[in-house]
Amino acid sequence: MRYRMPAALLAALCSLLIACSSPGADSAKTESAANATQPAVDAAADPIAERRAAVERVDDAAIIANASHGREWLTYNHGFSEQRYSRLKQINVDNVDRLGLAWSYNLGSTRGVEATPVVVGDTMYVTASWSVVHALDARTGEKLWQYDPQVPREYGARACCDVVNRGVAVAKGKVFVGTLDGYLVALDPATGEVLWRTDTFGHMREKKLQTITGAPRVFGDLVVIGNGGAELQTRGYLTAYNVHTGEQEWRWYSVPEDPEPPFADASMEMAAKTWDPDGAWRETGGGGTMWDSMAYDPELGLLYVGVGNGNPWNQDVRSPKGGDNLFLSSIVALKAKTGEYVWHYQEVPGDTWDFTAAQHIILADLEIDGEARKVLMHAPKNGFFFVIDRTDGSFISAEPFVDVNWAEGYDENGRPIIAEGARAKKAAREMRPSAYGAHNWHPMSFNPETGLVYIPAQGVPLAMESDPSFQPNTHQPGHPMSNLGWNIGHLVNTITPEAKPFGHLLAWDPVAQKEVWRQEYLSPWNGGTTTTAGGLVFQGSADARFIAYDAKTGDALWQVPVSSGVIAGPSTFEIDGTQYVSIAVGWGGVYGLAQRHSERMGTGRVYTFRLDGEAKMPEIPRAEDVRSTTLVSGYEYEAEDVGPGAQLYVSSCIFCHGVPGVNNGGSLPNPGYVDASVLESLPTLLIEGAWSSRGMPSFKGKLSEREAEQIAAFIQNTAESVAKQSK
Template sequence: MARIWKPRAGIAMLGALTLATLALSGGALLAAGSADDGADWPAYGRTGAAQHYSPLAEIDQGNVARLGLAWSLDLPLGNTQVQPLAVDGVLYFATGLSVVRAVDAATGRQLWEYDPQAAGKAGKNLRFGWGVRGIAFAQGKVITGTQDGRLIAIDAMTGKPVWSVQTYPSDYPAYISGAPRVFGDKVLIGYGGTAGPTRGYVTAYDVATGQQRWRFWTVPGNPADGFENEAMKMAARTWAGEWWKFGGGADVWNATAYDPETDTVYIGTGSGYPWNRQLRSADAKGDRGDNLFVCSIIALDGKTGAYKWHYQVVPGETWDFDATMDMELADITIAGKPRKVLIQAPKNGFFYVIDRITGQLISAEPFVPVTWAKGIDPKTGRPIEAEGARYRDGGMVFLQPSGMGGHNWMPMAYSPKSGLAYIPANQFEMGYGDGSKTWTIPTDRTVSGAVNIAGGEAMGRSRATGALLAWSPVTQKPVWRVEHPSYLNGGVLATGGGLVFQGTVDGYLTAYAADSGKVLWRFDAGAPLMGTPIAYKANGREYVSVITGLGMNLVASAGAIMGPDFERRYRLDPQTQARRVLTFALGGKGTLPAPASPAPPVAAADTPFDKDAAMIGLYAFAAHCGTCHGALAIGSTQGPDLRRSPLILDRAAFAQVVKAGALEARGMPRFGEFEDGKVEGLRQYLLQRSAELARDQAGQ
C-alpha cells in the first residue's frame, strides 16, 4: 500500500531526469573509479565498484567539528540496519519488512510510503530473517526485495508498484536480506537460505519489466538431470556423495559488484549446507571435496550470466566462513604496476587482493588473529590449514575467527584518495565439534535455522571485541586501528573530505581522520548505530545520513556472547530503542527528543515457574526464537523482549500467538507444528528469564 505525495517543484521532473541521466546507474555512474560529482548515492555502496566512498569534500577534516543535526525522523519498530539511497534530493530507504519510504533529503518530510505486506505472505519464512539491508534505484524506480522472496519495483515519483516477481519457489526456506544491485538495464538479486536445504543461485531481471534475463546456479544439481552449463559440470567434479538431496547451499545473500568496462558481475557466495563438509561430501579427498562454488568469488558475464572465472576463498568450507562480505573494485598500483583489483575481507580473517580481470590471487594476509589456517599459499591460492582445524576426530577445536567472522556483513569502505580500506573488524574465538552422527536430512524444507549448525556444533569461549581497522591493500598491513568494546559496530563511509564515519552500538556516530584515525567529531545518537552512513548533496549542500537502531540476527547472539554486561551497558530494549533517520550538515542546529527509559520487568522475582518445563523451553527458544527475540531471551533486535511482555503471564494468549499465529500479519511467525507441551515449555522458560531479570534489577 502506498501513501502518495505531491511532488515539489525541485523534483517534479524526477522521472524524466532518471531516464535521461540515472540510466547510467549501470554504466559510467557506477564504474570503478568513475568521475561523477558524488551528488547522489544511487546504489548500495554508491557505485558498481561498491566502495562505500563519496568524493564529496565540502565536509572535511578542517570543518567537520561544525557538523550538526539538520533533521531527524522517527521510525516504527523493526529492522533498521540499513543503508539509504539519495537521488536528486530525495532519500529512499526500507525498514522493517521492506517498508519503503521516500523523504525530502533536505527537510526530512516524508513523501510517500509503500508496504509490500510481506509478513502476511512469508509464512514460515518469517522464521529465518527480518528485513533487508538496502534497496536499489534505476530508471525512475526504487527496487526492493522482501521476506517472502519477491523483487518489487516501485515508481519513485508516486510510491506505487510497477512490477513484482517471485524470485524463488514458495517452499524454499529462504528470504531476501541483501540489496538488489543494478547493472546496465538489469537488476540482480539472490537470497539467504543456508539455514535450510537450498541450492543457491542469482537471477538478473529486466529493470523496465521485471522479466528474467538470466540465472546462474552456484552449486550443481543432481547429475542424473544433466547440468545447466559447463560451469556446473565442472563444479560437480568437486562434490561427492548425494549432496543434491539437501541443496548444497552457497547462497548469494549479500556481496555483489559490477565493472562496466568489462561488463562483469562479481558475486560472493555463502557457506555450504550443512556447515560440516563431511556431510556434504563424506570422506572426499583433494579437489573432490572442494564443493564449488561454496564460499567463492565468481565473475559472470553481465549480458548472459555466463561463467568467467572463480576464486574459492575456502575450499571444502566447514566453519561458516562465507565469502559474502562486500567486495570492492579498485585501481591500485602494486610493485610499480597498475592493477585492476577486487578486494574483500571475508569472514575467514584474510584480506584478499585479486586481479578482477583474470581471477588471479595477488596477495592475502590476515587482518585479524587467525588460527584455523597458517596462511594462504601464494601459488595455489589455497589456505594452509592448521592441523585438526576440521574437527573430524571428536572433541572440540577452538579457532579464530569465529563463525561470525573477522568481518561480517557490515560494509567496509575503500577510499581511492587515501588508498586504504576501512574494515569493521571482529575478534572472537569459537569452538567447533562434530555433530554429524546425529544429523539427518530435514524432511521439511522450511525447518528452523538451527539445523544449519547440526553436524557442526559451535560455542564461544572468548570475549567478542571489535575495531575499526585502516588497511593498506598494497602493503597488506594495518595503518591505524581504533578499538571498540564489542563486536557490534556499524558499516563504514569514507569521503573525499578525508573522513571516515562509523556508528557503534553504544550510540555514537564518529568521524575519524582517514589518514590517522584521529577522532575529529562525535555525535550521541541515544540509540545503537549499526547501519551504514551515506553522503550526498541536496539543494547544493552536503549531507550525511544514517539510520539508528538494530535488526538482523548478528546482534541476536549478543546476550549469550557478552553476558549480563551486554544488557547493563547498552540497555538495548527493542520496545524503547530509538529508530531514526539522522541527517547532518555543517552548521546544523537540530536536537533529539529525550531518550525513552527501558521498561521495567513485568514479572516479579517470586513468579512461579515449572523448572522442568522451562528446560524444554530453553532448547526450543534457542532453536526457534533467538533470531528475533535475542539469545537467552535478552531482547536486542527487532522482536520484543519477551521477559518484559505481559503475554507470558497468560497461557491461552501465549498459545494463540505462538501456535495459532495471532500476530503473523505483524511479523510474528506461526509455529503450528509445535506440541502443546513445547509451547508451554517456551512460556515457562520466559517466566524463568523474567524472574531472573527482576532479581538482577533488584540487585540480588
C-alpha cells in the same frame, strides 16, 4: 522441588546467540526541523516531473560520471567499484566538528535497518525493515511517499538474520527493491506506484525456505538480485531481469542441482565433480546463496558476486566424501550481459564453518610490486583480507586482519593451510573467527587518497563440533533452530568459548597487507563505513553513536548520540552547494536480535547532518521505559520439565531471543523479562500464533501444549538461576 540449572550448562547457553526473526511496525512519521534553516525549493518547478526526470537520466554513464564528483549517491555502495568513497570535501577534517542536525525522519520500524540512503537529485530513497521503501525530500526530510509491499509476516521465520533490507537501486526511470518474500519490484520514483513486480522464487516458492535482503544492482538494461537462506533449505542463484519489463534475462546457480548429466552449463558440470552425490545437500538444496555483495567492471564487462555458505554448514554431513564443493565461499566472475561463468576464486574450499564470501567486494587499481594491477579486495567472514586480480581471478595475497585459528595462512596457489583439528570432527573447538564473521555484511570503504580500506572488524565467540546425529530438515530437540528448518549439522557451544567479544574500526593497507590504525568499540556489530575526499571516515556504532574519524590517523573528530545502535552504512551528497551526511539507524540483524549495547530503544530513523545544522535532536526513550528489566518470577513449574524445555528452547527459540535473563534483548525481547502471566499463557500464545502479525512464527504442528509448558519451565528456571548467581 525446584531444579537449579548447573552453572556450566548456563554458561554454555549464555554464549549461544546467533539469531532469527520477529516484530516490526511500519508506520511513518516526518519530523523535519522546525528551527532549521533549509535551502529554498523552486516552487515553480513540477516536483513530480523533476523526480521522474532525475531517475530517468540514471544509467551507466551517469553512475560513472557521478563517481568523479560525488554530488549524488546513486547506488548502494556509490558506484560500480563499490568503494563507498565520495569526492565531496565541503565537510572535512578542519570543520567536521561544526556538523549539526539538518533533519530527522521516523521510519516507524522496530527491527533492523541496514539500508544506505540513495539520493538522486533532491530525493532520498531508503528502506526499512519488512522491505518498506520511503521516498523523502533530501533537503528537509519531508515524506514524499511510502511503498509497503505487505510482506506476509510468516517470512519472519524464514529470515535467518532479521527482516532487513539493504536498500534500493535506481535507474532508467525506476526505483527497484527486492522484498523479503522474494519479489523484485519496480516503482515510479515520483509516486511509489508499482510499475512491475516479478516473482524471483518461482517454482521454488513453496518447496524451499528463502528470502531476499540485499540491494539490487543495475547496469545496462539489467537489474540483478540474489537470494538468501542457506541456513534453511535453498539453492543459491543470481538472476538478471529486464529493467523495462521485469522479464528474466539470465540466471546463474552457484551449486549443482544434480550430480549427474545433463548439466545446465559447463560451470555446473565442473561443480558437480566437487560434491559427494550421497550427501545431505541433495535434500537441503546445498546453499551457496548470493545474498549481498556484487560489483561490476564496465570496462571488462564482468559482474563479480560473493557466494555464501553451504547447507548444511557441516561438510561432514553435507558432502561426507569431501570435495571443494564449488562454488561455496567463492568470488565468481560472470559475463554481465549473459550470466556466463568466466572464473572463480574459492576462499574456503569445502567450507564447514559458515564462512560465507558474500561480504562487500571493492574494485580498485593498485600498484603492487611496482606493477599496476586491476584488483578485487575482500574481507569476508573467515578473517583474511584478500587481494585478487579481477581480470582472471588469480591470487595475489591474503593476510589475517583478526585473530584466526582455523587456518595457518594461504599457500602460493591461494589455498588455505587448514589448522589441525579445525574441522572439529571429534571434539568441540572454539572457532576464531566464528560464524558471525570477522567482518559481516556491514559495508567497508576504500579511500584512494590514503590507500586504506576501513573495515568494521569484530569477534563473537562461538564453539562448534560435528553433530553425529544430525538429520536434515528434521526437528531435533537440542539441535539449534531445527524446529524452524535450520540445517546446521553442528552442535554449538557445548564448551564455553574463552575469547571475549570485540568490535573495532580497522584501517587496513591492502598493498602492504597490514593494519595502520584502529578504533576500539564497546562491542561487535558496528555499522558500515563511508570515506570522503575531505579526509574523513564516517561510521555508526552498536552503542548508538554516529562518529567522524580522521581517515589518515584514526582520531575521532566528531560524534553525536542517535536513537539506537547503528548497523547500516552512511551516504553523503550535495544539494544546491550544501553537503549532507545521512545515516539510517535501527538496531537488529543476526547479532542484534538477541543482544544490544545501547540504553536507547527508539524506532528506526534517518538522521541527516550538515555544517551548522540547527535542528533539535529527537527525544528517544530509554530501554527501561520500553521493556521490563525485572526477571520473571512466580510461574510454577515441575522440575522434570526444565531439561526437556531447555532442549526445545534451543531448537525453537535460542537464535532469536537469546538466553533467558542472560542476554538483554536486542530488537526482540528476551523472555527472561516477561510477566509470569505470559509464561502461563505460553502454550496458547505459541501454538495459536498470537504474535504472528509481528513476524513471530506460529508453532502449530511444531510444538504441543505440553512442550510449550516445558519451554516455560526452562525460561522461569533459568531466570531464577541467573538471579541466584548474580547475588
